[in-house]
Amino acid sequence: MKIAFYNVENIFHRDAGLVQPHVGRGVKMWMEELETYLTKDRRTDRDYERMRELSFLLGFERVSYEPYVVMRRRWGGLYIRKRGHTMDYKADSLTHWNGWIKVQTFPVGEQAIANKARVIREVNPDILLLQEVEDRTTVEDFNDLFFSQTEESIYHHFHVLCGHDYRGLEMGVMSNKKYPVHSVRSLNVLREGVGLFPQDFQHYTFQCSKKKTVHVLFAQLQSPTGKQEWVTGRRKAQAHAMGKAYRKLRGQGEAHIIMAGTFYMPYYADALSPIFRDTDVKDISKHPTFQPTPDNGKDGSYFRLGAYRLGVNIRQEDFLLLSPELFDRVTASGLNRKGMWPKNRSQWETYDTVQNEQEAASHHPLLWCDLDI
Incomplete structure (x- = not known):
């Protein structure tokens, strides 16, 4: 046997969270810049504003807990419902949905x-x-x-x-x-x-x-x-x-x-x-x-x-x-x-x-x- x-x-x-992305030169520069702000003893309002920009560029705000979404038609429109949530999102111009969904897996x-x-x-x-x-x-x-x-x-x-x-x-x-x-x-x-x-x-x-x-x-x-x-x-x-x-x-x-x-x-x-x-x-x-x-x-x-x-x-x-x-x-x-x-x-x-x-x-x-x- x-x-x-x-x-x-x-x-x-x-899962996307398990895939190590390739870090380019630009991302490395953002990381180094953010590190300089974090090590400062005193920060100005402009420093905090730049830190928020860098955190957005580095993707710190991206939080995902569920890997799946459900798409279905209702009342003549297309709705998206996240698994485990009760709120439906109608796909139309008012919700700024542009016709694609980011998939949680690669x-x-x-x-x-x-x-x-x-x-x-x-x-x-x-x-x-x-x-x-x-x-x-x-x-x-x-x-x-x-x-x-x-x-x-x-x-x-x-x-x-x-x-x-x-x-x-x-x-x-x-x-x-x-x-x-x-x-x-x-x-x-x-x-x-x-x-x-x-x-x-x-x-x-x-x-x-x-x-x-x-x-x-x-x-x-x-x-x-x-x-x-x-x-x-x-x-x-x-x-x-x-x-x-x-x-x-x-x-x-x-x-x-x-x-x-x-x-x-x-x-x-x-x-x-x-x-x-x-x-x-x-x-x-x-x-x-x-x-x-x-x-x-x-x-x-x-x-x-x-x-x-x-x-x-x-x-x-x-x-x-x-x-x-x-x-x-x-x-x-x-x-x-x-x-x-x-x-x-x-x-x-x-x-x-x-x-x-x-x-x-x-x-x-x-x-x-x-x-x-």
Whole structure:
């Protein structure tokens, strides 16, 4: 059984707030000018007026909480109704509506979409754990477009649970006909009605035979947005919840357990200690069979602290962790980063279809392992 984990950073559409815009020279000058006003001890009325102008130019006033709008005809006119609001806006000359609506998502480039599929096809896992997908329909369309041509690559089972983030950052799984999902549930810990995990914390089970069940604990920890102390504390609480769920399964006699997800920090971080210190999970990147594509640049013979291993100097943020019993049954494993665009000093083999960062499949590698169970 080959299982893989991949943070694809959306398939067809990505929320505008998650797309890093290209900052031109003019924007940089506005930012520098605003910074000079902010550092002043005393400001004149003209200074405040200019700061308001700069804040408008830099887009500080753009606040959006909902990604969708509804357009419908009523009484012979076209109305726009924001989701969750009761007020309707009639589209006419009095409302200054000029015939277009700003969409809250950006389309992912066609070449980037194809490269996501290419990464997956090269590994060809039986079970594929996905993070940051739009919805179930998107996953099914992705399968129909890129994996349905042959019986060897097609997926038959799809499960996507809706999480707590409205930006289309759901988690799900694709599997072939040999490994249908036996059960799926959300383990997100509720605190005052709000989930502890930003997206979700999910538990999948796969029935590999009449006597063998594989459990998958799947989560994405707090992204690096907000004050550092709050982010670190949040991640540690989430790691504690994951460790607790793992220990509960072990206490019930379960031996075949996988933990996977984007944790946004290396294994030695204190925030991840409830996973790496308080459980017996083992990192697939530490297995003797683990074979990633090495760096060809200046850092090819260097091991950067927190990287996957010697000569693979990308910061470890994504994890595929196995219980000791599964770790001993690994026959092959690796990391596919051919769809990633190299930055700075690092250089590695990429697909010929990845010519720039916009064509990259994702900023994350795909992790995989082959299990003899």
